[in-house]
Amino acid sequence: MLIVEIGYHEEQGRPLTIKGLLLLELGAPATVRRRLQRLVDMGLVHKRPVSHDRRICHLEVDPATRVRFAKYLKLILRL
Incomplete structure (x- = not known):
């Protein structure tokens, strides 16, 4: 999930850039860009x-x- 990765890096004090998100290889670059948009x-x-x-x-x-x-x-967490 893109939003989880973005939030995780933000909490670590190292916010992601678009290039950084693409380098995580969460999918094809076009797909990641489309989902991000x-x-x-x-x-x-x-x-x-x-x-x-x-x-x-x-x-x-x-x-x-x-x-x-x-x-x-x-x-x-209650489950």
């Missing part, structure tokens, strides 16, 4: 330009999405 269009993930190099974007999970995932995790 769908997450961005839905507002679940944001692309944030890096101040020192506008060509690079860090990927960030939307705070509301992060809260939803935390709730789901609590429910899963």
